[in-house]
Amino acid sequence: MSTGTDLWLGATTKQLIQSKAGYRRRKLSNVVMLAITGLFMLLALVPLFWIIGYVVYKGGQYINLDFFIHLPRPLGMTGGGVLNAIEGTLVLTILASLFAVPPGVLAAYYVVYKPNSLLGILVRFGTDVLSGVPSIVIGLFCYALIVKNQGHYSALAGGIALAILMLPTIIRTTEEMIKLVPHSLREGSLALGSPEWKTAISVTLPAASQGIITGILLGIARASGETAPLLFTALGNENFEVGKIIQAGVANHQNVFAILGRIIGQPVDSLPLTLWKYAQQPYPERINQSWAAALVLMILVLSINILTRVWVQVRANRMQGK
Amino acid sequence: MFTNLESSMTEEKQITPPTLHLDIAPKAETTQLSDKNKIEIREFSFFYGKFKALGNISMQIPANQITAIIGPSGCGKSTLLRSINRMNDLVPNIRMDGQIILNGENVIGSGVDVVDVRRRVGMVFQRPNPFPKSIYDNVAYGPRLYGISHRYGLDEMVYNALRQAALWDEVKDKLHQSAMALSGGQQQRLCIARALAVEPEVILMDEPASALDPVATLKIEELMQTLKETYTIIIVTHNMQQAARVSDFTAFMMIDNPKTRTGVMVEYGPTTQIFTNPKNKQTEDYVTGRFG
Numbered sequence: 285m286s287t288g289t290d291l292w293l294g295a296t297t298k299q300l301i302q303s304k305a306g307y308r309r310r311k312l313s314n315v316v317m318l319a320i321t322g323l324f325m326l327l328a329l330v331p332l333f334w335i336i337g338y339v340v341y342k343g344g345q346y347i348n349l350d351f352f353i354h355l356p357r358p359l360g361m362t363g364g365g366v367l368n369a370i371e372g373t374l375v376l377t378i379l380a381s382l383f384a385v386p387p388g389v390l391a392a393y394y395v396v397y398k399p400n401s402l403l404g405i406l407v408r409f410g411t412d413v414l415s416g417v418p419s420i421v422i423g424l425f426c427y428a429l430i431v432k433n434q435g436h437y438s439a440l441a442g443g444i445a446l447a448i449l450m451l452p453t454i455i456r457t458t459e460e461m462i463k464l465v466p467h468s469l470r471e472g473s474l475a476l477g478s479p480e481w482k483t484a485i486s487v488t489l490p491a492a493s494q495g496i497i498t499g500i501l502l503g504i505a506r507a508s509g510e511t512a513p514l515l516f517t518a519l520g521n522e523n524f525e526v527g528k529i530i531q532a533g534v535a536n537h538q539n540v541f542a543i544l545g546r547i548i549g550q551p552v553d554s555l556p557l558t559l560w561k562y563a564q565q566p567y568p569e570r571i572n573q574s575w576a577a578a579l580v581l582m583i584l585v586l587s588i589n590i591l592t593r594v595w596v597q598v599r600a601n602r603m604q605g606k
Numbered sequence: 607m608f609t610n611l612e613s614s615m616t617e618e619k620q621i622t623p624p625t626l627h628l629d630i631a632p633k634a635e636t637t638q639l640s641d642k643n644k645i646e647i648r649e650f651s652f653f654y655g656k657f658k659a660l661g662n663i664s665m666q667i668p669a670n671q672i673t674a675i676i677g678p679s680g681c682g683k684s685t686l687l688r689s690i691n692r693m694n695d696l697v698p699n700i701r702m703d704g705q706i707i708l709n710g711e712n713v714i715g716s717g718v719d720v721v722d723v724r725r726r727v728g729m730v731f732q733r734p735n736p737f738p739k740s741i742y743d744n745v746a747y748g749p750r751l752y753g754i755s756h757r758y759g760l761d762e763m764v765y766n767a768l769r770q771a772a773l774w775d776e777v778k779d780k781l782h783q784s785a786m787a788l789s790g791g792q793q794q795r796l797c798i799a800r801a802l803a804v805e806p807e808v809i810l811m812d813e814p815a816s817a818l819d820p821v822a823t824l825k826i827e828e829l830m831q832t833l834k835e836t837y838t839i840i841i842v843t844h845n846m847q848q849a850a851r852v853s854d855f856t857a858f859m860m861i862d863n864p865k866t867r868t869g870v871m872v873e874y875g876p877t878t879q880i881f882t883n884p885k886n887k888q889t890e891d892y893v894t895g896r897f898g
Binding site for chain 2: 400466468469471472473474475476477478479482486487490491602603604
């Protein structure tokens with residue numbers, strides 16, 4: 285037991301530890317492993333940069349100011365833009381966030397502090413199941429629930445479909461983020477005689493806000509890139525232009541709610557939907573525009589992401605007194 | 607500052623080591639507590655599910671005095687403390703028996719407004735837990751809960767609380783900066799100020815200095831001495847020297863036996879008596895450092 289001979293080719297442990305050859309072998313295997321991990325990291329990055337590069341290359345050629353400020357031209361004509369899809373994407377994303385964020389964040393709060401209640405277990409189980417439901421099924425569900433009952437396609441139906449899609453992401457990330465808030469903060473608030481709802485609004489949720497916003501962004505990023513659930517709900521609308529609707533509303537002396545109702549009450553286009561439709565058409569002009577639409581979609585999602593992250597970081601630094 | 611340090615050190619010398627001073631007589635009025643009791647705990651038992659964490663605790667806590675609760679880890683000191691302002695309500699499956707009477711009203715009863723109890727009984731925690739807000743907003747948090755705005759003198763309340771917590775001079779120029787940038791000791795005094803701002807009657811301190819360095823600890827202890835003129839203070843501490851230094855009365859708790867692990871009150875009396883002339887053998891063993 286004690287001498288340690290006959291461990292390896294008759295060498296003692298001391299000899300093994302101090303041997304030059306052994307040192308070189310360990311050093312070499314370290315270098316080899318590092319090289320392998322580096323290689324696979326590059327491999328994993330290839331698709332990312334390839335996709336971004338290719339989309340920028342193909343789409344960049346056909347992008348111009350007209351593309352952002354004009355509606356699509358009739359088939360066979362050159363020029364025109366995808367203003368309808370850009371505005372539609374924004375309308376759908378805003379609607380989806382409105383429908384998904386409040387219930388998602390509050391449900392997550394409930395799950396964190398009542399994890400073992402029947403409802404808490406149900407919500408967590410439901411969230412897992414919902415995140416696995418194919419997005420086209422959600423679209424079909426909203427078609428049956430809203431479109432069929434209303435009798436027409438609408439941005440509202442599309443927004444609800446996307447909201448259902450965002451919900452699991454928001455609940456899951458918010459739950460994790462609220463769990464990270466030190467328990468002592470919540471206790472400190474409650475010990476001052478603060479009711480639970482007030483504690484949630486002014487202490488717990490603000491302390492977790494950075495992570496919650498990141499979760500919401502992930503949800504938005506996923507939803508704004510979805511096509512399938514919109515096929516049966518938002519449908520697409522080449523004449524959708526928010527500016528025109530507002531102008532018409534103001535001219536007819538309608539109030540804000542009536543105008544908003546008109547905006548969300550009709551079918552809208554979205555960038556992924558446009559991309560999908562244009563790419564299938566036999567006209568080179570449309571295929572080129574679909575590349576450009578892909579680029580705009582990417583820039584839109586990326587800029588929402590970056591801007592919010594910067595804002596959240598600045599706010600967090602101020603909180604920490606930096 | 608230094609004179610304070612010296613005087614508290616000489617105080618410490620007088621009290622420790624206790625074994626050498628067993629012949630010091632306890633103060634005369636000591637055992638008679640019932641005169642000005644702020645809190646009376648009567649046959650209080652506490653259960654986490656089936657586990658009995660506290661058994662039959664009875665004690666009377668005098669007003670405007672500092673009462674220390676000492677004892678080995680896991681004997682239920684914090685559980686007892688947190689029962690007084692109902693913070694244990696946050697734990698699922700708990701049950702309480704007996705009474706904790708604050709100003710003649712049983713706070714353990716089912717019809718009690720927990721929020722009001724917590725306003726009247728403030729709490730300072732082991733680790734400083736300022737909210738990630740500005741210094742001002744931290745102190746104003748409590749008053750704002752009760753609808754006090756600038757019109758009703760919120761600024762003055764914040765000023766008074768920070769003054770009382772001996773923090774005003776250090777933070778008066780940066781009230782609107784983040785509280786997270788303060789040092790640990792300052793953060794803890796901010797938490798005390800935050801508790802004072804809602805004008806409580808009792809302040810519970812759960813090892814308030816265990817995360818602080820000696821200088822910050824000393825400041826907190828000095829602060830407690832001034833605060834007791836206005837408030838009744840109950841402190842849980844692992845640090846026996848601290849209990850000896852700051853408290854007027856000391857309660858020693860222990861688990862009854864290793865199997866059931868129920869916390870019981872072994873001895874309760876004036877601090878000088880507990881540390882110099884304990885009646886119970888276990889108390890003597892504990893305060894002289896022979897176990898625990």
